[in-house]
Structure formats: C-alpha cells, structure tokens
Amino acid sequence: MSTILIVDDEEDIRELIALNLHRAGFQSIEAPDGITAVKMARKSAPALIILDLMLPQMDGYAVFKELRNDTRTSELPVLMLTAKGKLDERITGLSLGADDYITKPFSPKELILRVKAILRRTEKGPSASVVEIGDFRLDKNNLKFYLSGDPVDLTATEFKLLLSLIESPGVARERSELLQKVWGYSDLIQTRTLDTHIKRLREKLGGNGSRIETVRGVGYRFVSTTHAS
Amino acid sequence: MSTILIVDDEEDIRELIALNLHRAGFQSIEAPDGITAVKMARKSAPALIILDLMLPQMDGYAVFKELRNDTRTSELPVLMLTAKGKLDERITGLSLGADDYITKPFSPKELILRVKAILRRTEKGPSASVVEIGDFRLDKNNLKFYLSGDPVDLTATEFKLLLSLIESPGVARERSELLQKVWGYSDLIQTRTLDTHIKRLREKLGGNGSRIETVRGVGYRFVSTTHAS
DNA sequence: GCGTGATGCAACGAAATCGTCACCCCCTCC
DNA sequence: GGAGGGGGTGACGATTTCGTTGCATCACGC
Known part of the structure; x- marks a missing residue:
C-alpha cells in the first residue's frame, strides 16, 4: 500500500x-x-x-x-x-x-x-466514489459535478446539498434533515439559507433544475425522471 | 423525522x-x-x-x-x-x-x-465513501475531516488536496500531478499556490503536519507512519 | 563550506461564497 | 375569494477563501 x-x-x-x-x-x-x-x-x-x-x-x-x-x-x-x-x-x-x-x-x-x-x-481506481444518476454525475474525489458530461461549477455547499438530495432519489428530505447533513445545524433552527441554496442549485442545473422538487411543508426531493402531468 | x-x-x-x-x-x-x-x-x-x-x-x-x-x-x-x-x-x-x-x-x-x-x-447511500488511515478520517459525503475523532475544518481545496495525498499513502505525488488533480491545471503552469496550501494543511493538522513530507524536486507524500526510509 | 534552486512562510488584495433580509407570489384551507 | 403560511427570489454586506508576491530558509551537488 x-x-x-x-x-x-x-x-x-x-x-x-x-x-x-x-x-x-x-x-x-x-x-x-x-x-x-x-x-x-x-x-x-x-x-x-x-x-x-x-x-x-x-x-x-x-x-x-x-x-x-x-x-x-x-x-x-x-x-x-x-x-x-x-x-x-x-x-x-x-x-x-x-x-x-x-x-x-x-x-x-x-x-x-x-x-x-x-x-x-x-x-486502484478511486473506490467507487462517483454517484451517477441519469445525466447527473457527482465525483466525490474531486468534488466535481457533471451534467450530461459537461462540468458544472458548484461550490462546496452546493455540492454537499446536491449530494444529499441525490443520495436518496425520489425520497423527500426534510428541511431539518438537510440542514443537519449539509450545515451541521441542529434542528429547531429556522433559516432561509436552505431555500437560497436550492435556488442557486436550480439555476446552475438549468433546465434540469426542476429535478429538485419542492415538497411543501416537508422539504425537497430529487427525482430521477421529470414526470409529466 | x-x-x-x-x-x-x-x-x-x-x-x-x-x-x-x-x-x-x-x-x-x-x-x-x-x-x-x-x-x-x-x-x-x-x-x-x-x-x-x-x-x-x-x-x-x-x-x-x-x-x-x-x-x-x-x-x-x-x-x-x-x-x-x-x-x-x-x-x-x-x-x-x-x-x-x-x-x-x-x-x-x-x-x-x-x-x-x-x-x-x-x-445510507450505497457508497459509504469514507477514507480512513490511522487517525485520519475523510468523509467524502459530508466533506468532513476528522483527526483522532475530532473534526477539523478544512476548506474545499484543502480537503481535495489532502484526499489526493492520502489516496496513495507512502507514494510521492508530483507537483504537476497534484495541480492537475486538485486545481485542474494543466502542466507547465508554475505557481506557488500548492506550497501555500500544503502549509495551511500542515498548520491545521497540528503535530500531524509532519505526515505530509516534502520530496524535494518531486512533490509531496503522505506517510502513515512518521519517518522511515 | 558555497552557490543554486527549491521550498517555507507571512502578508495582502481580489474574488468567491455565504447567510440574512425584505418583498412577492403561490398554495391551501376555510 | 380571503387569510395565513410556506416558498421563491433578488440584493447586499460580511466573511472566508484563494492565489500571488517577496523574502527567508533549507537541501543538495560541487
């Protein structure tokens, strides 16, 4: 070694x-x-x-x-x-x-x-530290994110947030959960920071921004396929 | 919950x-x-x-x-x-x-x-993505670094740099290699940025800073045991 | 030892990043 | 359709982070 x-x-x-x-x-x-x-x-x-x-x-x-x-x-x-x-x-x-x-x-x-x-x-190739879902590819080793193969610049916070969402596709993550995982905040803290970062993420994702869905009263959810109707 | x-x-x-x-x-x-x-x-x-x-x-x-x-x-x-x-x-x-x-x-x-x-x-995501060597623990999911169990704040760049070094313990990584991996720079670029970040890393590692060894004329190396030859 | 080139280090300004706030819109439930 | 609450968004200032520069120091070959 x-x-x-x-x-x-x-x-x-x-x-x-x-x-x-x-x-x-x-x-x-x-x-x-x-x-x-x-x-x-x-x-x-x-x-x-x-x-x-x-x-x-x-x-x-x-x-x-x-x-x-x-x-x-x-x-x-x-x-x-x-x-x-x-x-x-x-x-x-x-x-x-x-x-x-x-x-x-x-x-x-x-x-x-x-x-x-x-x-x-x-x-050895990096130990499977790449999360890939559809067009989304997150490289945990280099903290790089690729959308349809094209690199997209994300800040460290944005990367962590997207990673948290993508780790459980289709499942809504509660605000408190995300605040805990990305920021290390304990619960009960009320802040709009999460909203702002979600917005910035959606912007950087362009048309794919809609893959981050709002679950009212709960939090956010990443969906693998944008659903019609 | x-x-x-x-x-x-x-x-x-x-x-x-x-x-x-x-x-x-x-x-x-x-x-x-x-x-x-x-x-x-x-x-x-x-x-x-x-x-x-x-x-x-x-x-x-x-x-x-x-x-x-x-x-x-x-x-x-x-x-x-x-x-x-x-x-x-x-x-x-x-x-x-x-x-x-x-x-x-x-x-x-x-x-x-x-x-x-x-x-x-x-x-829990399918990939636990934690690199652990001795007292060093790098959590790629949360971009967090723990030294002997205690969390140490690293910036995204510092995290990537340390990760690059730790991925191949005992083996010297060339400057150009690190610049490529962490900064995405192509070769031929001459900069002192790497030196500075190594210094900042060593500072944050405290007594363990010596685990990052200088290989003169080549680059840097992470060693699991302090000093050997 | 001496000289040369590489590295360590401190300081600085620029840029990126972050969190907050205010305001507006939309959804939901009466 | 109105009220209330949650979410979207733009702007702003504070802070962090970054890369460079200049100089000191060190290692290595001679």
Whole structure:
C-alpha cells in the first residue's frame, strides 16, 4: 500500500535501488533472502515488490509462487530482476505472471520508469466514489459535478446539498434533515439559507433544475425522471 | 423525522401502528384504502409506506404496482403487512420488490425495529465513501475531516488536496500531478499556490503536519507512519 | 563550506461564497 | 375569494477563501 519491497541478496544492489527509489519519492524496505521477503510482503503489504531471481536457498521463482499462493500477497505487482541475456529467465518470469522484468545491470532511470509504469497501471481506481444518476454525475474525489458530461461549477455547499438530495432519489428530505447533513445545524433552527441554496442549485442545473422538487411543508426531493402531468 | 404512510382498511390497526410509531418518534399519515394511499404517497412523499395486502377494491399488490409505476413514488421503501401463515403472500411481496414484510398479528416492538432497519438501510447511500488511515478520517459525503475523532475544518481545496495525498499513502505525488488533480491545471503552469496550501494543511493538522513530507524536486507524500526510509 | 534552486512562510488584495433580509407570489384551507 | 403560511427570489454586506508576491530558509551537488 505504501512502500516498495526490494528483494536481493547483495546489499550493494539493494542500497542502490533504495537510493534511487528514495530520490524518486518512494519509500522502501529490504529483504536479503526469499524467506524474509515473503514474511515482509505479508506483514507490510508493499505496493510493489522488486524481486531478484538469483537468491540463496529459496530462489526468485519459489518466492514468486509463494506470493501468488497467499491471498494477502497474490495480487501484488512484481518487478523481476534478471541477469542479462538469460532469456529463459525472462520468459519464465513473464509467463509466471510477473508484471515486468528488468535486466542487470540496469540504469536507475529505467528502473524508476518501470516502477512508475507498474504503479500507474495497477493503481486502484478511486473506490467507487462517483454517484451517477441519469445525466447527473457527482465525483466525490474531486468534488466535481457533471451534467450530461459537461462540468458544472458548484461550490462546496452546493455540492454537499446536491449530494444529499441525490443520495436518496425520489425520497423527500426534510428541511431539518438537510440542514443537519449539509450545515451541521441542529434542528429547531429556522433559516432561509436552505431555500437560497436550492435556488442557486436550480439555476446552475438549468433546465434540469426542476429535478429538485419542492415538497411543501416537508422539504425537497430529487427525482430521477421529470414526470409529466 | 420522516413521515410514514400507513395503509390499512381497519382503523384499529392503523391507530395501533400510528401510536407505536409516534412513541418511537415518527410522524405518520393514514390511508384506509388503496386509492387514497396512492394519492397520499404522491402528495406527501413519505419516507416509508406500511402497506396491508388485504384492502377493499384496490388490493395491496395493485397499490404496490401503482406506486412503482410512478416516478414520484417508485423508489419509496414499502413494508408489507401480510396475514400470518400466508406464505405465498410473503413470497409474492418480496419478489415484487417490497423492502420487508411483517405478519399479522405483530408485536409493536418488532414493527418499530423493522421500520428503523428499513430507514437506516435506505437512508445510507450505497457508497459509504469514507477514507480512513490511522487517525485520519475523510468523509467524502459530508466533506468532513476528522483527526483522532475530532473534526477539523478544512476548506474545499484543502480537503481535495489532502484526499489526493492520502489516496496513495507512502507514494510521492508530483507537483504537476497534484495541480492537475486538485486545481485542474494543466502542466507547465508554475505557481506557488500548492506550497501555500500544503502549509495551511500542515498548520491545521497540528503535530500531524509532519505526515505530509516534502520530496524535494518531486512533490509531496503522505506517510502513515512518521519517518522511515 | 558555497552557490543554486527549491521550498517555507507571512502578508495582502481580489474574488468567491455565504447567510440574512425584505418583498412577492403561490398554495391551501376555510 | 380571503387569510395565513410556506416558498421563491433578488440584493447586499460580511466573511472566508484563494492565489500571488517577496523574502527567508533549507537541501543538495560541487
């Protein structure tokens, strides 16, 4: 999740890699042998493992298989380090399901590039933080709102208000409920602020402003389809 | 709180339910028959409908279908009241899409429990959208940030910035990346705005400000544990 | 150490945002 | 159709928030 695990039996190599990673802004932890590597992978849940194939005792292939066989580590991306020219190693590595490989000796630059590439590739999409109903799309990660694909500028308060309404489509939300959720006001407070913000929202929604319906005496409601009659 | 619509032809039952709901803090309105029920549901937009299946003229199934066919009421949760032992009624009811059912005679306690359960279920949006790392908790729904449980006021920009950093803990985000994600700036723009906001964030984070580390020449990084390398 | 470039920081003015108020309209119930 | 209450709307001032600027400070390569 946060760090990169370097597995190599040569300390010089580990230090070299760690240094370059650090310069590029990555944290790293190191393991000198396969057994330690597997343990650290399970415990520290790194974002990526850089794995040398030449290891004493438990070699890189064995480490790799072990990682893939444990649910805690089976999805971790692995960048394999192979000796130059050993083509069969490359082939075996990739066919086993490694995410990439790089040959020794390698240039630091290339290493970083590959690391970034892998992380970019495997980086999880934002955890379903997009609310989408019809033409409405609310991106909670970037606090952005799109209407029919076109971005619409909303202030933070407007965003929260719209989100509160859209979260329960078709259901009326009481004024006090909305004031609580958006402003944090306790009940019993009487204010016209809500009305004003509803108005501003409707304006920004243009023709779709009617999707926010007034429920007299209760509050407001977001409807997914504007109803006729 | 929210209004609940009670639909039953027997006045005694309606009163009984209404009384218990009231004691539990809910408001209620009542309809003695299906036609009235549909009208009231459209007009009053209740948060929940308690619907008896045995009704004169328009029976519960018909009411239910009618509700689902109208956009104003199609999303309303329905709690069905069925006669005891009529298993086929339960099956039909649930397969139609009712949110829950309860058999007559029922205990008031159980009724309230189910009502609360449904409201809880339907009020919470499907996506809880809370990012939590260590003492840090970001609530994307309410744009609120808590540090060790205590709320900390962040502006919308600060919230987005912190979110961007926290989304990939331990990994440095480049300046251009952050400017793109938070401000929507394209690259090549040179500005000190990012620095300033990082500073303001660190201030508001107090002692935890050091969790945002500077990666010289690259950008910034959020670390879950202070200092490591 | 020294110099260079990157970052930290404080202050400031501009702009956006917010909440309130007054006034009007509309709906609903007599 | 009249009264009363709730909601719509426009305007305004206060506040918050933002991005920039200038200068101090720091890290890193030499």
